[in-house]
Amino acid sequence: MLHKTNALFQQIYDDLCRKIEAGEWKENEKLPSIRKLADELGVHRLTVFKAYQLLKEHQKVYVKEKSGYYVKGELAISHHPIVAAYTQRNHLSEIHQVPAAYQFSVSLIDPNLLPNAYFSDYVKRVFDLYPKVLGTYASVQGDEELRTALANYFGTTHRFQVNSEELLVTSGSQQAIDLLAKIFIRPRDVVLVERPTYSSAMDTFRQHGAHIKSITIHPYGYDLDEVEHCMKVYKPRFFYTNPTFHNPTGYTVPPSQRKKLVALAEQYHCVIVEDDPFRDIYFYDAPPSPIFTYDTDGHVVYIRSFSKYVSPGLRIAVIACRMPLMKSLLTAKSLADNGTPLLNQKIFLHYFLSQRLQLHIAKLRTALWMRKEAMEKEMTQSDWYWEQPDGGLNLWVQLPTYVSMKTLLQKAHERSISFAPGRIFDVDGEFHSWIRLSYSYMNERELRTGIAQLIALTKPEIYV
Ligand SMILES: Cc1ncc(COP(=O)(O)O)c(C=O)c1O
Incomplete structure (x- = not known):
């Protein structure tokens, strides 16, 4: 009817x-x-x-x-x-469900690189300090002690001033993305994303009925005329960006563009959703300040996940935004789960404030850099193309055009190798000769063996 x-x-x-x-x-x-x-x-x-x-x-x-x-x-x-x-579909999670001996598809830190042994100390300490931690609901907005600590952290490390009322603790940034989609998107609303983009964000926006338009991200950032054109013509509900060690490309948007983006957002009344999970995983200099830092008018919403270097299992992320958006987010969060588990928040808090975390991040950066180098060295034996990232967990790789992605996926699967095909990161399902390879989940030896096998599967004779 x-x-x-x-x-x-x-x-x-x-x-x-x-x-x-x-x-x-x-x-x-x-x-x-x-x-x-x-x-x-x-x-x-x-x-x-x-x-x-x-x-x-x-x-x-x-x-x-x-x-x-x-x-x-x-x-x-x-x-x-x-x-x-x-x-509904979540392309990445479907890929991750297939077990593989050589895991290039998960953009996650190898659990062996996380300080697992120490976590039990923090669990014990939390139960000693808060004996009733499991006997009560967390507050919907998140533990006050944690939000205050994070507000201080953002003020000192990123030079953006937020108070604890402007922070919402979420169960991972995936939930943050979903909550924002819930409050902003109605069917057929336009949402801008980068091309390529984090595929689970795109899948979430699609699930809410968004009509997705894209802006190409280059190694030097965006074409700001293109951004302006899209904001002006499509009047998007928001622009979802991952401007620092972008997933899947590893590119970082330069500071000059960050400032201009905020000006465009203000001019065209377009919210910028800045997803920033890889900020601390840099190999050389620290990355530019978040776009959120330049915002004076409440046009930027900042999502910060701690899954990538603290613990994916705790599912702790935070949204920073100005009022009155927080009010709508709180309603959405209360309808979603009434608050992220308090136990996880307290364990995270005590670890996050510890000296041990600082030591851990420094070691992690070196370990990941070594893995990236090992993988890139092995890849020099191929005729693949990629840009060296300054941080993050992935390489965005272009294979020779004769490679059929369908055949490669099938052959890789037979040899227990997983990778993420480029098309799942693209709103138009293109990037047919691109793949995302993560260097964060396997040790150097496994990376080298897996890459050598994958290179063998992209030889021209297989595709004649
Ligand atoms: C850009 C981006 N956003 C969000 C997420 C989800 O992170 P979380 O584990 O915090 O839900 C990921 C995970 O890979 C990601 O790459």
Whole structure:
């Protein structure tokens, strides 16, 4: 049934999406012709044409010249009516679920590099200090002691002034991204992302019905004219950025651009969501200050995860933002989980404030740099292309164009090698000859062996 309130083509689009996801049309199956569907629905052909064009734009169908519209692969996941009703995707987590001996796909620190032995000391200390820690709910906004400590930390290390009321503790930055999507996005709202971008953020925005537009990130940052054009023309709800040791490319946006971005955000009333999980993982100089530092008017929301170098298992991240956005975030957070577990927050707090953490980060930087160097050295045996990152956990690598990603994925899987294909980081599903390789999860020996095997799988003779 078509409702009068929404544009007709959008209702047809929604209905077609639902049918594709429910498996009514299978992969590579042709959709009814525009004329047939228009007659069936009693609408103008142009209306159906617009719905089909939107499907194409959202990567749900592809077009065969002079033939029609066909369902793209991997969309119809389940034929079970209940499962199909809730079908969503998280491309990265699907890749991570496949076990592999050579793990290049997870952008996570090797657990052997984390101070696991010391964590038990902190757990014990927390139970001694707060014997009722498990007997109470955490506050929705997060533990006051932790927020005060983080506000001091941001003031001294990043020179941005926030008070504890302007901080919200979340269960990882994935939750922060999801909460922001919940409060900002309504179906068909435009969201700007970088191209390429962190794929789970894009999957989250899609899940909330966002129409995603992208801005290319280069080794030198953005083309600011492109940013201005997108803000002006598309009026996005926000621009999601990861400007420091960007995932997947490792690029860092220079300070001059950070300042100008804030000016553009103010001019076009576009919020900037700055996701900053890799800031402390630098190999040479410390990176430029966060974009948030330049904001005086509440146009930037800052997300800082501590998963990457403190502990992924504690799931501690924080959102810094100005009022009144915090009010909406608090409501969203209370509806999501009523607060991040207090025990995790207290363990994190005591470790975070310890001298041990500083020693750990310094050692971690060296260990990761050595791993990166080992991997790059092995990669010099290939004809792959990549830019050397100054920090972060990944290399963004271009393979020769003759390499078929489908074949490479299959062959790598057979040899228990995992990597993340470039297309999952792109709103248009392109970057077909690019892959993301993480150097953070395996030791140097494993990295070298895994890369040597992967190089062998990209030799031209395999693709003739
Ligand atoms: C850019 C970016 N944002 C967010 C996350 C999620 O981090 P968390 O473990 O804090 O949810 C990741 C994880 O890889 C990431 O790369």
